[in-house]
Amino acid sequence: MHLACILPEVILTLAGVLIMLVDPLLPRTASRKPTGWFSVLAMVAAFAASAWQLHLAPGTAYYGVVQTDAFSVFFHLLICGTVLVALLAAIDSVRPEAHDMGEFFALILLGTVGMLLMTSAVELLLVFIGLEISSISTYILAGFRRRSGKSIEASIKYFLLGSFATAFFLYGIALTFGATGTTRIAAIAAALPHTTTPILAWTAVGLILIGLGFKVSAAPFHVWTPDVYEGAPSPVVALMSTAPKAAAFAVLLRIFYGAYPSIQQHWWSLFWVLAAVSMTLGNLAALRQQSVKRMLAYSSIAHAGYLLVAFTSFSLQGIAAASFYALCYVAMNVGIFAVISHVGGYDDHLWSITDYRGLAYRSPVLCGAMAFFLLSLIGIPFTGGFFAKFYVFSAALQQGMFGLAIIGLINSGIAAFYYLRLLTALYSKPAQGSPVLAVPRMSITLGLAILLSASATLLLGVVPRSSLDLAQRGAGTLFQTGHPAQAAVQVVNDAPSQ
Amino acid sequence: MVVPIAYYLVLSAILFSIGVAAFLIKRNIITVFMSIELMLNAVNLTFVAFAHQWHQVSGQIFVFFVMVVAAAEAAVGLAIIIAIFRARNTLNVDQVNLMKL
Amino acid sequence: MASIDHSVLTWILLLPAFGAVVAALLPERGKLVQSWTLLIALATFGLTLHLPAHFDYSHGGFQFEINRLWIVSPPIRYHLGVDGLSVWLVVLTGFLAPIGVLASWRVIDTRIKEFYSLFLLQQTAMLGVFLALDLMVYYAFWELSLVPMAILIAMFGRDPGSRTSSRAAIKFFLYTFIPSALFLVGILALYARTGTFDYVELKAALIQNPTLFSPPALWVISLSFLVAFAVKVPVFPLHGWLGDVFSEAPTAMAMVVAGKLGLYSLIRFHIGLFPFESRRVAHWMIMLAVLGILYGALVALVQNDLKRLLAFGTVSSLSFCTLGIYTFAINGLDGAVFHILSESITGGALLVLLGVMYERYGTYDIERYGGLAARTPQLATLFVVTMLALIGLPILNGFVGEFLTLSSGFATSHLWGALGTVGVILSAAYMLWMVQRVFYGPESPLVHRSPAHDLAPREHLALWPMAVLMVIMGVFSPYWIRAIDRGVHSLSNTPALNHPGAALLSSQSHEGEAQ
Amino acid sequence: MAFDMYLVIFLIFGALCIAGALNLLLQRHPINSALSLIVVMTSLAVLYLLLGAEFLAAAQVIVYSGAIMVLFTFVIMLLNAGEEERTRGSRAAYLVGFPGVAALLGLLTYIFLSVRMPLGNAQLGGGTLVTTSDLSRVLFRDLLLPFEVTSILILVAILGAVALARKEES
């Protein structure tokens, strides 16, 4: 029973270890592609296992350290699906002759274990360790293209700022522990209303927000994002701009709604500011970018801002909207980076927006996919991006956050501009005299990756019902467990009537 | 034989702040990384102090895990630093700027 | 009613979308894609004709309704329906599609699949806007309608891939998108209080429960609606995008870009949902409309580019509709809706004609034309007929709308009415002057050099239906007005503020659920 | 007198910590910074002892001073890192950083001192000594899963260190 709660994690760990064991035994000259296929298989299994977890009765395991509920399963599915797509995109984009591909895939699998644990952990210690596993593996993956100075530079920047953020996050946990004497999320929520040192908890909230703000690249903690996205290999960016971020958002939700609901009045304004600054700064900076990857990096900052809008509405809809936004965001982002990793090439020889001019004339299908993802990022109806934004802002408006909603939607107008710049470039004729670099044939795996993410984006835009239901169920579990205080009040109110 | 817990916390806050300051102004990547270690150590002190206050073992265990994490980070971080030295032949953060910040 | 009545709207909506998907998959061989698109467009048109044929003119509410729950929470309903206001607009959209296909038949010679599938997608989006009765569904189609247009402008601009065409695309997109974003805030704000996106329920809720919103809040919401629609129309100071789009967009797209979506939305959602607030802005809107009439006409006078001239002419012409709408007189509203129809047809016809000329001479520059009438008499004839319709010659369709709107304008304010009439004269002036410069006078070197091809059968096929329609609409206007009247009756001043809206609306919503 | 002893030890090692940390900040040669950091870490170990965390004190010395910092010095030696150049650095770091750090310090100090009473005092002895077996009882039961998961973390770190430090074959 305990093992069932961490079944996906177990599968992925075993697979990762197996790859590491087998990899040295393979002949030096042999292709490492089969390890990629194997990891795809493992990820599918993990996805299935997560789906199977839906039928488990929600509950905790391992002495209340992990919790399986609709919320964790939702994010499990999201993360497994995203990593699956990223893996598919990576198999043929990375150089097949490289000898460290076994490690590459093993790192992805093990990193995914960390992300999955982040979403299901209800003990801050496990959250922290999961966060570190996923972070460290992404630091390494970012520097995987070692021959390029940029890649390793991205790695060091990511590493230093990520660790810096970790220290803040940890400080926040320490102060929470100081205020409540526990690091279990439910216990914190229960102890918080009675603490003698609430000011510690308030400080903790701020520090945790700084720490996780870095991880989700919310402005003003976003400084690493553009450089890292630009420098890291595109298949890795497809992964690290999506799954770890979704996991970090899950942690944010879990911590703030699960542990700190009783001091909500102290933190919602922080989210307000963070959201507004992220949206505005991200979009304004994206306007000036020439590099496609940098532009998308800034856009991801803006998207983090949109998502944070959902946090300001302290409601079930808010959680559901945030979860759903995370889902849509990863679907479209992993897709667009899958395209970029193919078009730009492993060494990013095509990087600027002008390089992408006339892509429609060279490979119409890829270009169509990219255009579709861009439209979703803009938030055009019948794509996931639209509904995501819609839910987030409707949740915010239900709490009367008019200012934030208006800032957000004006921002989405600004954002449309730079996405369109790329979009129109795709469909323009290539500039005269510029060398037309051939895009290599798309491999089946990449096609599959793009197809998966595109269909996910489309389905989320047309029939969002089932995924939204799951998000709402997850939100329900989180919102209930997060309110022992309210439950206590109800008991008190019930008492006289008996 | 008493010292207020708050003194320990203030000490840890001082160390943490010095760590942040060092992170911001040091120019050698290794030293920058060391300032992160200093920050983590400061946090550890907070944990131990609170563990003492609450008579809770879990606070100390947290520190134990932080040490493990710090060790893992050190291994990876130093490997990255070696790799960047190979690629760029410098350890100055200001010269690690192929991409504009 | 036949059983198809329950699903006909869905068919109308899905057929072009289906066609778009298939068109994207078809091989580019011969005229296969064009033929397929034409087939789909004609089929859609055929389906839309079902609506007026089975329309119940005695009934003021929505017909052919379909109302299913799409998403449970928040409750978004797949709610479609037509009433007298939208029925003819739907038919019009269906009617223009095959003409658009015919107009692009030869002009579009690269990336054919992309063009036609986007064209059909645009068709779906526009039909969706006219049919949707759930605000979210409506908004979805409203936004969707931007996309094919923007991409097509970027891809098939006058000089494909040039900076100007992508700038026009971006300009068009942003002009509409940013106000739409605020519009979405407005929708969400309405939803936050009323808990529904359904047009009918929302309207009832707003009427029954006036304390739901504070007056300033409702005022701001109504403004967010108004701005989004006004940009799309475009109303006078917000018309910046139109010139670029007209001059860059391919003919088939330029035909549909202006006018009807925005004006329809103004009537349906601004006036319909916010009767009080819209009356508060009425005199401003009338003023803007008249300014638009004059400004458009004056700027059109000095244009040297045919398409730009047409763009400003369109601004001027559409302002008559705005004028009519905000008089809140039944005449004005009838006239406005009728004028939307006629303007779309005439303007479309003119664009096709310009396209025909461009195909032959490769320019829109008026200076380089001259004496065309002698070489291409059929073209000239049709051009003149269309032009006369546009300037509002009696017995042609343009007259009806202009007359109705201006007369109600006079009733509201003599000054504005008088100025609007000046606009009519000005429009006659720039049109006639343009025709004179292009078709008469000495043959220009360009015309002299080029071989003279008069209209081809395909072009006849595209143009004659419109020309015939102009006459029919001018003569038998009551046939259309009859339906429109039912649609806009409840919105007009005469009965609006004291009519038993609540009772009527509640009966409608019951019907909606019964279906 | 005994009361004073405890406070005095705390003050001595606290001051040593701060001095070490400041020295880390001020020294220009990385090896000096590293040694200062070792001083900080070792003094912290003493403070842990004062707080009754003897296992942690030992672990602090073994893991931090004995393993992590050795790695640091090793790398400094390997790369022969010289004195750091006083490049201008980003001005933003100075403009925003220092006031920010000062504000952070001030804020945290204020907060901690304001809750001085509810937090109480640290006492030597008094049954607060946490033995290794107390620790292991919690570690291997309540926190078994995090402990196991740590192995994945270390695995990732090893994998990464190997993958990154390996010379790229061309």
Added chain:
Amino acid sequence: MSPLLIYVLLSIAKVAVVTVVLLMCVAYTVLLERKVVGRIQNRFGPSRVGPFGLLQPLADGLKLFLKEDIMPTSVYRPLYILAPVIALACALLSIAVVPFGANIQYRGIDLFQISDLNIGLLVILGVTSVGVYGIALSGWASNNKYSLLGSLRSSAQMVSYELALGLSLVGVVIRAGSLRLRDIVDVQATHGILSWNVFGGFQIVAFFIYLIAAYAETNRAPFDLVEAESELTGGYHTEYSSMKFAMFFMAEYANMITVGCVATLLFFGGWSSPFGNLLPAPNNIVIQALLPIFWFVIKVFFFVFLYIWVRGTTPRFRYDQLMGFGWKFLVPLAIANIIVAALIYAPR
């Protein structure tokens, strides 16, 4: 006298006695080494100063003390001076927690152990791990390529073998259920040699791992690559002379003795007699106190002798062999040993 004063005075006395004895031992271990290695190499070793050369250490010491203290110009001075101090201090420090004999107390003060800590074993590990800095910094501060290479080698070597060393002790700790050295000895005391960890505790594999790793930790042959004369001249102490050199020298031998003490405590029953309770306990309190010390010294001497013996007879490893051996053989073996030990002791 107040109890506190007695406590302080007695503690200081203990420290002084232990330090002096240890340093004496160090000096004579050097002599022993020269003698034994001499015999192994078929020569006599020092024999001129005093009877059998017994005063040789004194002479060596005097020479080193009186020699001019040379400070090379290009060294990094603070660390150059600090390094030998660290090395010697760490070498001497760990003896503080070693119990030399049975727990005999005078006025509540343990006579045969300077400090009895719950985590004695960890303290030894901690101090040893800090000892790396002495060698590492000396090489770096010397600003000499041989020194640097020597200290680089030593850092890597010591960090690598520390792992195996630490892991090898886990089995012992599991058996005792404590990190306190007295507890560890106590569980081995009952049945004499049969209950020693190395035999009765099934820790013979662990013992060998410990021994090998400890040799590497102390940079002794066959792992003395740090100061391999043929490759690196003097290795890390190439630039050192006189007193500072002597400190390194003393540190090395003190470490040997510490290793011997720890091996005795952990695997050979510490001060307990090899016959366990077979022999009747002596009545005389003095014999009762000194007999354990006798056993302890015998055992430690054995280990010290073993050190010298190994040095005299085994060839040196190559650097890659050294690393490969440590990581690919010792560490996995140590982990396997932990698993076995856990399985053995789990049923209890």
